Amino acid sequence: MSEQPKFKVTIDNITVEVPVGTTILNAARMIGGDVTPPAMCYYSKLEGSGGKCRTCLVEVSKGSEKDPRPMPKLVASCRTTVMDGMEVKNITSEKVLEARKGVVEMLLVNHPLDCPVCDQAGECHLQDLSYEHGASTTRYEFDRRTFEKEDLGDYISLHMTRCILCYRCVYTAEQLTNKREHGVLDRGDHASISTLLGKSLDNEFIGNVIDVCPVGALTDKTFRFKNRVWFTKPVDAHRDCPTCSGKVRLWMRGDEVFRVTARKDEWGEVEEWICNDCRFHKKETKDWIVEGPSKISRHSVISQGHYVGVKKQPVLIDKVIGKDPKLLLDIHSISDVNRPEVELSKIAGPARSDDFKNTGK
Amino acid sequence: MKLLLEHAHVEGIRYYDTYRKHGGYRSVEKAFKMTPEEIVEEVKKSGLRGRGGAGFPTGMKWSFLAKPEGVPRHLVCNADESEPGTFKDRYLMEFIPHLLIEGLIVSSFALGSNATYIYIRGEYAWIVDILEQAITEAKNNGWLGKNILNSGFDCEIYVQRGGGAYICGEETALIESLEGKRGNPRIKPPFPAIQGVWMRPTVVNNVETLAAVVPIINNGGEAYASIGVGKSTGTKLLSVCGNVKRQGIYEIDMTQTVEEFIFSDEYCGGIANGKRLKACIPGGSSVPILPANLTLKTAKGEPRYMNYESLSDGGFATGSMMGSGGFIVLDEDQCVVRHTMTLARFYNHESCGQCSPCREGTGWMYKILKNIEYGKGKMSDIDLLWDIQRKIEGNTICPLGDAAAWPVAAAIRHFRDEFEWHVNNPDEAQNRNYGLAHYADPIHVPASA
Numbered sequence: 096m097s098e099q100p101k102f103k104v105t106i107d108n109i110t111v112e113v114p115v116g117t118t119i120l121n122a123a124r125m126i127g128g129d130v131t132p133p134a135m136c137y138y139s140k141l142e143g144s145g146g147k148c149r150t151c152l153v154e155v156s157k158g159s160e161k162d163p164r165p166m167p168k169l170v171a172s173c174r175t176t177v178m179d180g181m182e183v184k185n186i187t188s189e190k191v192l193e194a195r196k197g198v199v200e201m202l203l204v205n206h207p208l209d210c211p212v213c214d215q216a217g218e219c220h221l222q223d224l225s226y227e228h229g230a231s232t233t234r235y236e237f238d239r240r241t242f243e244k245e246d247l248g249d250y251i252s253l254h255m256t257r258c259i260l261c262y263r264c265v266y267t268a269e270q271l272t273n274k275r276e277h278g279v280l281d282r283g284d285h286a287s288i289s290t291l292l293g294k295s296l297d298n299e300f301i302g303n304v305i306d307v308c309p310v311g312a313l314t315d316k317t318f319r320f321k322n323r324v325w326f327t328k329p330v331d332a333h334r335d336c337p338t339c340s341g342k343v344r345l346w347m348r349g350d351e352v353f354r355v356t357a358r359k360d361e362w363g364e365v366e367e368w369i370c371n372d373c374r375f376h377k378k379e380t381k382d383w384i385v386e387g388p389s390k391i392s393r394h395s396v397i398s399q400g401h402y403v404g405v406k407k408q409p410v411l412i413d414k415v416i417g418k419d420p421k422l423l424l425d426i427h428s429i430s431d432v433n434r435p436e437v438e439l440s441k442i443a444g445p446a447r448s449d450d451f452k453n454t455g456k
Numbered sequence: 457m458k459l460l461l462e463h464a465h466v467e468g469i470r471y472y473d474t475y476r477k478h479g480g481y482r483s484v485e486k487a488f489k490m491t492p493e494e495i496v497e498e499v500k501k502s503g504l505r506g507r508g509g510a511g512f513p514t515g516m517k518w519s520f521l522a523k524p525e526g527v528p529r530h531l532v533c534n535a536d537e538s539e540p541g542t543f544k545d546r547y548l549m550e551f552i553p554h555l556l557i558e559g560l561i562v563s564s565f566a567l568g569s570n571a572t573y574i575y576i577r578g579e580y581a582w583i584v585d586i587l588e589q590a591i592t593e594a595k596n597n598g599w600l601g602k603n604i605l606n607s608g609f610d611c612e613i614y615v616q617r618g619g620g621a622y623i624c625g626e627e628t629a630l631i632e633s634l635e636g637k638r639g640n641p642r643i644k645p646p647f648p649a650i651q652g653v654w655m656r657p658t659v660v661n662n663v664e665t666l667a668a669v670v671p672i673i674n675n676g677g678e679a680y681a682s683i684g685v686g687k688s689t690g691t692k693l694l695s696v697c698g699n700v701k702r703q704g705i706y707e708i709d710m711t712q713t714v715e716e717f718i719f720s721d722e723y724c725g726g727i728a729n730g731k732r733l734k735a736c737i738p739g740g741s742s743v744p745i746l747p748a749n750l751t752l753k754t755a756k757g758e759p760r761y762m763n764y765e766s767l768s769d770g771g772f773a774t775g776s777m778m779g780s781g782g783f784i785v786l787d788e789d790q791c792v793v794r795h796t797m798t799l800a801r802f803y804n805h806e807s808c809g810q811c812s813p814c815r816e817g818t819g820w821m822y823k824i825l826k827n828i829e830y831g832k833g834k835m836s837d838i839d840l841l842w843d844i845q846r847k848i849e850g851n852t853i854c855p856l857g858d859a860a861a862w863p864v865a866a867a868i869r870h871f872r873d874e875f876e877w878h879v880n881n882p883d884e885a886q887n888r889n890y891g892l893a894h895y896a897d898p899i900h901v902p903a904s905a
Contacts, residue, residue: 282809
């Protein structure tokens, strides 16, 4: 087998080699950490997704080795493939950060911000995004747009006001099920996810639209208002399912299974699709073979304190700015508690007294 | 100088016999004796630029068309003319439909398209009948169908009606709509020249561009290039509306000054009702508005001409664009705030809703402009508007975001005092529906050139 040709791409001063045809976003995900642009609509498992939310805009300061001209506009990194010798600026570009802040503001313009009653709160990508990139106040002074309520059947509840029109659920239904029954009606800011003539969604795999939804627009009706996600404990489990892989994540409190979802990777994307039967009907512990606690990002509010075995995002700031960041205050120099030989960033999760006792002497 | 509209007013030119009598379909006879490459070369030589708005050289666009073995190629005629202020294609198709059909046959031959489509906007319902009749006539006389003029080349032209969406004038949205899908613009690349209709190489051209191929073939590319100035070659159709004495369609060779065009009796005949010129939008609603002094003279003080280069002289700070040729003239009685609000409402209504900046930003701008127009605005709203348009422009998939942002930006740039007047005089702003005449004195312009 011959070697696959590879392209060299530099993102925020960090160079990686990626296979030909990789998008900038995926190249950045290989590096990980802060240089990865956020993505609200792109979903690596869904063909044709991406390019819509504009949160992943990056600046291409050098097109390629052959054609070093910079690209005139910011480009959507999820849909732009890398060229050899391309140089990309994400967090090092003022322009990108400003545009991204603008996009977050636009996404929130008509978002109801009803997080206190939203089932998605705690695992909502829009929450993460606005926390990281948004402003703390809004300049929007008008009534937010509302929609007539629509019933999508017994399993899925639709809150159109929360929708950011990422089209992920449309692609999911298109590519996963044999007949897509919902889509986007109307256009512009009154566009909405809807079914024709109020049909319900009852395909075997349609439950996956809940998992791909980045916000709380599509949520699980069987879990509706039952609990907050951060009070439930995620546990990986599997069962012998005739229709799907059966590999799921159970959200439990004590012995009670509150919710079943697919397992998600570090980018919040489903690893393997699961069927409606697993998702909505198997809500007993005896239905499942439990594997152990799920690995959840240490920055998540879910699973407080359960950080064991979590893949840590690399800290790359020294490489991005080309020097060690200047500390505003070195805690070691003034604190008697923290001993300088203990590297705080090496400790997984919150520091406990054991971490300090066992090092050194 | 008339090339396209030379015979437009001959009685019965809409029908094949009269059109043929006046030299129709000569270019097809000539073109079929040439090779497709020679035709493309001729179009390149002519310097013809896309007449749909962007002004991209047509010959270059044609030469980008991918030609993989065994894959059909398509030519699509963009007749989805929905830009407010633009109605030149309608005139062309309504009066001399055969000119378009003729241009389409020649272009199809040059590009190797056996199935050519005319995507026409849904509101032009009656023009569909005119075009279909012209196609039938052309077919009956052997200009379309199998083995045209014994050349071995087959070509069919199909007319497809749109559903009334501005966004379907964007070429990739048009392609999606033509395929029967929701008219959402595609993300480029891949460009239509590589993957267009049904993922086949496609060229999308404006009606006027394709019609201009006819005189190029008839007279030769060099003869066409000798008309006009610099890179603005040939003739351009302009649809004039607004407060001028004589609105309508004009064909110009792009050598006139704007002043001559607005004030001379040969063209618009000056501002109606003895009013003064206040502002002008030279290329359809999405290009920046220009105040009177910048309309007639560039920032350097040179007279502004009616061509691509001169109209965009000074960039967006002091210039505008040729655009699609929708020439809108505003007299001193017109209110720029209200005008901008109307445009913002249009773009809010027509945004497809894919990209978040355009979907949410256009609605936001419209609401703010509505507040300002009706006397509920704040001073900070003007800066907010400026900030919103800056965050939309350039950050969207298709140019609709830019098209929504530019008019607002230009209105604030050149007419900020009017916005401020609206904020400072809420009662008066509320009580008047239009014609906020005498607060911002328009720049004095001589009544005739």
